[in-house]
Amino acid sequence: MKAIRLTRWREDQRIRLGLSYAGDRDMWPVDDGVSNVHSAADLLDYCRSCDVEVGAWANDMLAKRAIRVSVRDEDLVIPVDLSELWACGITYERSREAREEETQLGNDFYAHIYQAERPEVFFKAPGSRVVGPHEPVGLRRDATWHVPEPELTIILDDRGAVFGITAGNDMTARDLEAANPLYLPQAKMFHHSAAIGPSIVLASTVDISQLTIELEIWRHDQRVLHDTTSTGRLRRSVEDLVTYVQHEWPLAPWTGIMTGTGIVPPDEFFLEDGDEIRMTIPEVGTLVNVARRIDPSWAQVPPAVIRVLRIDPRDTVAVSLGELTPGQEITVGTQVLRVNQRIPFGHKVALQVMAPGDWVIKYGERIGIATSLITPGDHVHTHNVESYRGRGDLMTEKGVEQ
Amino acid sequence: MEMHHVFHGYWRQDGRVGTRNHVLILPLSPAVSPTVSAVCAHVPGTVGVELHQDIDPAVEGFALAVRALRGWVDHPNVYATVIMALSEDDPVVKALTVNLPDTVLYELVTFDQAGGRKKAEQMAQAAAQRYIEATQFLTRQPAGLEYLLLATECGGSDACSGLSANPSLGYASDLVIREGGTSILAETTELIGAERILADRATTEAIGQAIWHTVSHAERAAMRMGVDFRGGQPAPGNIEGGITTIEEKSLGCVHKGGSSPVMDVIDYAECPRTHGLVVMDTPGHDVMQFVGMAAGGAQVIVFTTGRGTPTGASIVPVIKVSTRTALKKELPDLIDFDAGPVIEGFLTVEEVGRALLRKIIAVANGELVAAERFGHREFGIFQGWGEETR
Numbered sequence: 097m098k099a100i101r102l103t104r105w106r107e108d109q110r111i112r113l114g115l116s117y118a119g120d121r122d123m124w125p126v127d128d129g130v131s132n133v134h135s136a137a138d139l140l141d142y143c144r145s146c147d148v149e150v151g152a153w154a155n156d157m158l159a160k161r162a163i164r165v166s167v168r169d170e171d172l173v174i175p176v177d178l179s180e181l182w183a184c185g186i187t188y189e190r191s192r193e194a195r196e197e198e199t200q201l202g203n204d205f206y207a208h209i210y211q212a213e214r215p216e217v218f219f220k221a222p223g224s225r226v227v228g229p230h231e232p233v234g235l236r237r238d239a240t241w242h243v244p245e246p247e248l249t250i251i252l253d254d255r256g257a258v259f260g261i262t263a264g265n266d267m268t269a270r271d272l273e274a275a276n277p278l279y280l281p282q283a284k285m286f287h288h289s290a291a292i293g294p295s296i297v298l299a300s301t302v303d304i305s306q307l308t309i310e311l312e313i314w315r316h317d318q319r320v321l322h323d324t325t326s327t328g329r330l331r332r333s334v335e336d337l338v339t340y341v342q343h344e345w346p347l348a349p350w351t352g353i354m355t356g357t358g359i360v361p362p363d364e365f366f367l368e369d370g371d372e373i374r375m376t377i378p379e380v381g382t383l384v385n386v387a388r389r390i391d392p393s394w395a396q397v398p399p400a401v402i403r404v405l406r407i408d409p410r411d412t413v414a415v416s417l418g419e420l421t422p423g424q425e426i427t428v429g430t431q432v433l434r435v436n437q438r439i440p441f442g443h444k445v446a447l448q449v450m451a452p453g454d455w456v457i458k459y460g461e462r463i464g465i466a467t468s469l470i471t472p473g474d475h476v477h478t479h480n481v482e483s484y485r486g487r488g489d490l491m492t493e494k495g496v497e498q
Numbered sequence: 499m500e501m502h503h504v505f506h507g508y509w510r511q512d513g514r515v516g517t518r519n520h521v522l523i524l525p526l527s528p529a530v531s532p533t534v535s536a537v538c539a540h541v542p543g544t545v546g547v548e549l550h551q552d553i554d555p556a557v558e559g560f561a562l563a564v565r566a567l568r569g570w571v572d573h574p575n576v577y578a579t580v581i582m583a584l585s586e587d588d589p590v591v592k593a594l595t596v597n598l599p600d601t602v603l604y605e606l607v608t609f610d611q612a613g614g615r616k617k618a619e620q621m622a623q624a625a626a627q628r629y630i631e632a633t634q635f636l637t638r639q640p641a642g643l644e645y646l647l648l649a650t651e652c653g654g655s656d657a658c659s660g661l662s663a664n665p666s667l668g669y670a671s672d673l674v675i676r677e678g679g680t681s682i683l684a685e686t687t688e689l690i691g692a693e694r695i696l697a698d699r700a701t702t703e704a705i706g707q708a709i710w711h712t713v714s715h716a717e718r719a720a721m722r723m724g725v726d727f728r729g730g731q732p733a734p735g736n737i738e739g740g741i742t743t744i745e746e747k748s749l750g751c752v753h754k755g756g757s758s759p760v761m762d763v764i765d766y767a768e769c770p771r772t773h774g775l776v777v778m779d780t781p782g783h784d785v786m787q788f789v790g791m792a793a794g795g796a797q798v799i800v801f802t803t804g805r806g807t808p809t810g811a812s813i814v815p816v817i818k819v820s821t822r823t824a825l826k827k828e829l830p831d832l833i834d835f836d837a838g839p840v841i842e843g844f845l846t847v848e849e850v851g852r853a854l855l856r857k858i859i860a861v862a863n864g865e866l867v868a869a870e871r872f873g874h875r876e877f878g879i880f881q882g883w884g885e886e887t888r
Contacts, residue, residue: 200836200853238842240823271823275839364830403843405661415657415740417841442657442740456742459660461695463746476742483743485690485717 559881569793660750
């Protein structure tokens with residue numbers, strides 16, 4: 097039997113449901129043909145009431161019904177409303193290698209988990225936070241090394257049986273994961289960190305043992321990454337993964353399970369804001385998402401906190417660990433002050449008034465002399481501070497002081 | 499909890515332990531350097547350097563240069579050396595070989611004795627091949643950290659150097675010292691403005707005075723070169739990164755010495771006379787520092803950087819530590835270890851310092867660093883601060 101896809105799209109403020117053979121552009125709108133069927137759950141209920149298997153029924157209907165509608169790619173929406181999404185790690189050898197390379201803290205546990213009977217499974221997101229085709233996927237503001245992980249994703253129905261498969265993007269902040277494996281939840285869970293779609297392939301119409309998974313990343317119309325893998329390299333059986341997820345956790349109806357990645361970009365690769373991520377499983381189609389740095393303009397998140405560090409309590413300046421903009425309010429210890437000029441990453445901000453000739457103190461030591469009046473919130477740098485050491489120009493006048 | 503780390507190295511007859519088992523091909527004049535390169539190319543497994551300075555008794559810094567060369571020939575990471583020179587009568591040959599301990603394995607090949615360049619090259623190749631074969635019989639054996647001489651250095655400082663990489667290295671250095679090891683803090687020009695911090699930790703008054711004296715000597719020498727230090731120090735790259743003055747740069751740099759007491763102040767390329775933290779008088783030039791600290795017997799060098807550099811030290815592995823994670827992303831094949839998580843607030847200086855100690859031990863055990871993988875072998879000898887003219 098040819099693989100059959102279940103797809104949803106937006107049309108005139110309405111979400112439509114359709115069936116099609118994999119590869120066909122046009123769909124049979126199920127919701128037109130059968131009343132009260134608007135979702136995967138509805139379809140399954142309908143087939144149960146008729147005592148037919150979903151795949152067989154769909155195949156039958158696609159053969160009988162001639163009506164087809166064409167759907168634009170950009171109108172596609174998430175194919176199923178999940179209640180929960182879980183994910184798995186180190187299920188491919190490539191994934192184990194990449195974790196071992198990136199970690200800074202010894203690596204025995206990755207080798208162990210690859211072999212161990214119990215797989216690594218983790219909660220990825222509540223279903224309401226999973227996004228679909230063409231929605232942005234997030235890049236954390238406090239991480240710099242993100243990669244997409246293209247994964248075969250299993251869709252379980254309300255009774256925990258495999259309803260179908262789709263493509264899933266398990267977005268990951270590798271720098272957090274590398275810093276410490278206990279940061280895994282933060283490396284994996286953030287705004288728009290999970291995407292699935294574009295379609296679900298009905299389980300009975302597809303053999304999932306040898307599916308090709310392809311990842312492409314496009315940046316400024318250039319393909320900057322291309323890799324493929326096969327579910328043939330998946331070390332764990334899907335049944336095994338499902339078993340561990342549900343073992344002590346009665347499944348919520350319509351749970352998704354991402355089965356782990358077999359593609360890890362080379363260590364030097366990291367996603368940038370604006371990158372287009374394309375994941376293809378030929379039977380499922382291509383899931384397209386654009387990476388966006390999480391910010392309040394599109395995500396309901398508080399503005400990023402920039403840490404400003406006073407190294408020693410005696411210091412008259414603090415170091416900014418982010419770019420500060422004029423007018424921005426910052427908190428240094430208990431002191432709240434307003435920034436007067438742009439202060440780049442790593443530069444100093446004045447914490448108190450320094451008159452010309454006053455010492456500037458950092459690390460609890462003298463680092464120079466103020467050459468003009470400095471007020472709290474000012475950028476402190478070469479324009480208003482000078483060195484008092486190594487001054488050959490002062491040597492003739494005063495000699496070198498010790 | 500008392501920790502006793504162990505590394506696995508090559509025990510030498512003089513009781514020192516190498517982290518590498520190199521056969522070194524060493525030229526004693528620029529004229530024989532191309533021959534050294536040819537020998538290295540023909541005998542896999544050897545390391546060689548090129549010398550671009552004349553080592554001449556008439557040239558300033560002759561004694562320093564000879565001491566540096568001796569330190570390389572008599573180094574725990576070097577199994578044996580093939581020394582190449584034009585003639586046996588070359589004063590540097592005599593100065594170098596006259597008092598070498600019996601435990602040092604070397605063979606001198608001169609163009610004079612061999613009868614020309616081609617024959618010298620063949621003789622050197624044969625000697626190198628014999629040594630390489632002999633190294634196969636040595637195996638790594640455990641040694642405590644009291645046998646480890648760590649050298650520290652920083653280059654391309656940014657505002658994060660004093661917050662992440664240098665304090666983490668300082669913490670790792672303290673851990674090595676706590677287990678009986680030795681650590682060299684160098685780069686005299688980058689101690690200007692930080693003398694008091696070190697002098698306060700000196701174990702005797704004389705050592706405290708030596709710190710003040712050494713730094714002020716270097717400061718005066720540097721000032722003699724130009725009217726004003728500013729413009730050169732901090733370098734434009736440092737300033738762009740947020741460092742305003744040489745004092746600020748120094749205060750960031752001095753963190754890599756940790757908080758251990760200062761046991762001694764030694765001259766360029768001298769071997770430390772004690773365990774613990776030792777200050778070596780070296781210039782700010784990366785390669786000359788590597789060469790001097792290696793000559794002092796360091797078996798592992800840790801180099802913290804806010805800018806990145808591929809430089810290496812041929813016989814001693816140099817671990818590159820980035821101050822920010824972004825740098826490791828930019829230069830993934832040049833950075834061996836990232837101290838950036840301190841800046842991002844994910845890990846503390848102590849956590850990264852402990853991870854860095856593990857990296858140091860892994861490298862001591864034979865793990866290759868970026869500079870070794872790329873075969874870097876820069877070489878240059880510091881020839882002194884120059885005479886005072888007053």
